[in-house]
Amino acid sequence: MEMELKEIRGTFKPELIPPECGGGIDDYEEALHVLMKFVGSMANALEQVSGRGANAIVYQAGKRMGHDAGKLMEKTDNLENAMQELSQILGKEFYFEMWKPSSQESFTIERSGETEVKLLFRDCVVRQTLRRTGLPQKGPLCYLLYGYMVGAVEEVMDIKGKLDINHIGPNACLKTLTINWGGK
């Protein structure tokens, strides 16, 4: 089968990348889909080879990334500010907001030295990648994100955090972030 290929030609100087390399929306789409398939297959293979231990390893890796990203942000002990910083770290591809059922008065619940807050992830690249690869919304890729979030929150708030998944859906996922004020 012959493939239609539009060759990019330009002049290349050191330290100066020609703007033609940027490509158009079709190039970005194709590249994104290839990456989604690669990353999805890699996560799947990791789980098949290492079993559920893969989640723990990837979670730790994500946590380290989160701590590194959190170091660039301002420290705060205010949960709302921390959530704002977290959304800056995650970027708009992981758009989330705090959520509560109508019967609950405030977004946070205090429980024996711990604070719980529910986060509703509206947009998520991990979800999109898994769906692109036909995989269920769980496993190592999700754990990488959990670790990343927990690491970032721990870093900006100087606390110990935990993230539990409550529900996954094709349009939004609900998670509970638990903050232990006892510190790290």
Add this chain to the structure above:
Amino acid sequence: MVKIKIDEDACVGCGSCVEDCPNDVYEMDEAKNKTRIIKEEDCMACLSCHEICPAQAMEHQDIHVAKRLYIDRKVNNTINKII
């Protein structure tokens, strides 16, 4: 706030949405053997009910529609022309 509409003619009364919804938005109307919305205000627009409903009987209005960059635009455009 999310507005949910159920097409009662389409609903086959299987109860899957009642079982699946994490926020108990639906309950079964036993007399009619159809689903009924009882807690619309607790809907978080996860759309799990859409995925499980065999009759595609529900519609969620005015919700955040999550990005789906995994969709192949070329295939999608072709389908849109056919449908």
